[in-house]
Amino acid sequence: MQAQQFEKLSLLVDDQLDKPQSVQLLKSVRHDPALQAKLQRYALISQALKGEQAAVADLDFADKVKQQLKSEPVYLMQRKKSDDQFKKTSLAVAASLLLAVVGFYAGKMHNQVQTLAQATTTAAAEQSPAEQMNAQFKEYLQAHDNVWYVNNNAGVKSYARLASYQSR
Amino acid sequence: MRFLFVFLLLISRAFANDDQALDGQQWLQKVNHAMKNMNYHGTVVFMKHGQIDTMKYRHTFENGVETERLSSLNSPLREVTRHSNEISCLYKESQQKVETHHPIDRSFIVNLPLKPERLHDQYLFAVAGQEMIAMRPAQVIAILPKDDLRYARKLWIDTTSLLPLKVEVYGQDGKTLEQVLFTELNLEDSAAPSDAALTAAEAEDDSHQHVSQAEAFEKSPFELKKWPAGFEKIFFIRNTMQQSKKTVDHLLISDGFSSVSIYFEAKGEKSIEGLRTLGPVNSYSRVIDDLQVTALGEVPLQTVELVAKSVSLR
Incomplete structure (x- = not known):
């Protein structure tokens, strides 16, 4: 009978025992120290054969953990306020901040638009001489070298060489 | 046999010295004459400001008058023709035609002084080795200013036809400002200009410059x-x-x-x-x-x- 139990323990360690038999065997192990010792030995051998690092707990490992949990102190803390209240407060603060930020940036954007408009107006006012200068520069280039003239529709890029002349 | 060897040696030396003895000024004079008086065509790449234009180029010289024609290969498609100092540009896509003229002749490729020796105090004309351009052996001539009032240039001259194959202009920082490069050059069947013709051509050029x-x-x-x-x-x-x-x-x-x-x-x-x-x-x-x-x-x-x-x- 015990030999059959040991054989079942071996099959359990090798994960070859079906579930009903495993449950029944573990119930038997719980009340039989000899089976517990045998199971611990088989587990150790199995881990050694598989090359795994052996980490076999003491037989009373579970009992010790259970005792530790029972001796754990109980802390009677004040109960936290309702999360709903916290969410409402957070939303109110966030909304206020959002309004403040939107208001601030709206004012800033307005100023920027005004500045941009002023800059554009200034640039437009200053573009005139710039355009005038560009037009004059282009005309001068055309007169300086016909190569520039014939290429003016494609901008002022030159498709040819430098202007020069035949010196006598 | 010995006489034959000496004869061949003399012949080869004579031909070799024909080019090797040239100094920078003489190279410039020869290329100036060749590019004005020969008939040739090819493909030219113009590079400037990082922009590249590739154009078909044709040069003819008839009755003492130069004609240059550039046809762009890329948009905007255009054909630029110079007949002496009259220039016309036809934009093929818009059919717009622009005509103008300039008091003096100006080549699309490069212009060189007829008498570079006059610029001895302003430029150093250095013969600077040979390279291959467009699969043609080219003599490199460096045109180096002696002051900081003008740009340096390099000119690659086809040793066979004496035509310019490549031109580079350098800024004062040594960077290339402009390049003109033949990627293909073909000589057309035309008789090489005689000395008399060259002299007449010079006179023709001079008449244009007398404006x-x-x-x-x-x-x-x-x-x-x-x-x-x-x-x-x-x-x-x-x-x-x-x-x-x-x-x-x-x-x-x-x-x-x-x-x-x-x-x-x-x-x-x-x-x-x-x-x-x-x-x-x-x-x-x-x-x-x-x-x-x-x-x-x-x-x-x-x-x-x-x-x-x-x-x-x-």
Whole structure:
């Protein structure tokens, strides 16, 4: 009978025992120290054969953990306020901040638009001489070298060489 | 057998020395003659400001008149023709045609002084080895200014046809400002110009250059007190600008490689002063009383500034 139990323990360690038999065997192990010792030995051998690092707990490992949990102190803390209240407060603060930020940036954007408009107006006012200068520069280039003239529709890029002349 | 060897050696030396004995000035003279008087065509790449234009090029010389034709291979499609000093440009996509003329002939590829020896004090013409350009052996000639008033250049000359295969212009920082490069060059069946023909061609060129009106400038209210050594007054004309229709007096001075235009016009409502740069072209504008003066050319900034500041009223 015990030999059959040991054989079942071996099959359990090798994960070859079906579930009903495993449950029944573990119930038997719980009340039989000899089976517990045998199971611990088989587990150790199995881990050694598989090359795994052996980490076999003491037989009373579970009992010790259970005792530790029972001796754990109980802390009677004040109960936290309702999360709903916290969410409402957070939303109110966030909304206020959002309004403040939107208001601030709206004012800033307005100023920027005004500045941009002023800059554009200034640039437009200053573009005139710039355009005038560009037009004059282009005309001068055309007169300086016909190569520039014939290429003016494609901008002022030159498709040819430098202007020069035949010196006598 | 020994006589034959000596004969072949002498022949080969004679042919070899024909090119090797040339100095930089002589190379420039020969390439100048060849590019004006031969018939040839090919593909030319123009590079400037990081932009590349590839064009088909054809040069013909008939009855003493040069014709150049450039056809772009990329948009905007256009064909530019120079018949002596008359230039027309046909934009194929819009069928727009632009015609103009210039007082002097200007090549699309490169212009060189007929008498480079005149510029001995301003440039060093160095023979700088040989390279292959467009699968043709090319002699490299470095044209190095002796002052900081002009740009350095290098010229690659086909040792067979003596045509320019490549031109590079360098800024004062040594960076390349402009490149013109033949990727393909074909000589057309035309008799090599004789010395007499070359002389006649020179005379023809000279006749075009005689539009120079130095005397007219001397009688003008303007005076140019100082300009870079080696530069000469080429022409002085009164122009009407194409777009603005303004009347502008135009004086062109050049050393053969670089040209500087000096424009005189009545000062507008808003005068323009200061420097302006576009690639190798720089300009300097200033106001003298009611006169707007602008010096513009493919020379360094200090050159146009020097020229513009040398203008005064008589």
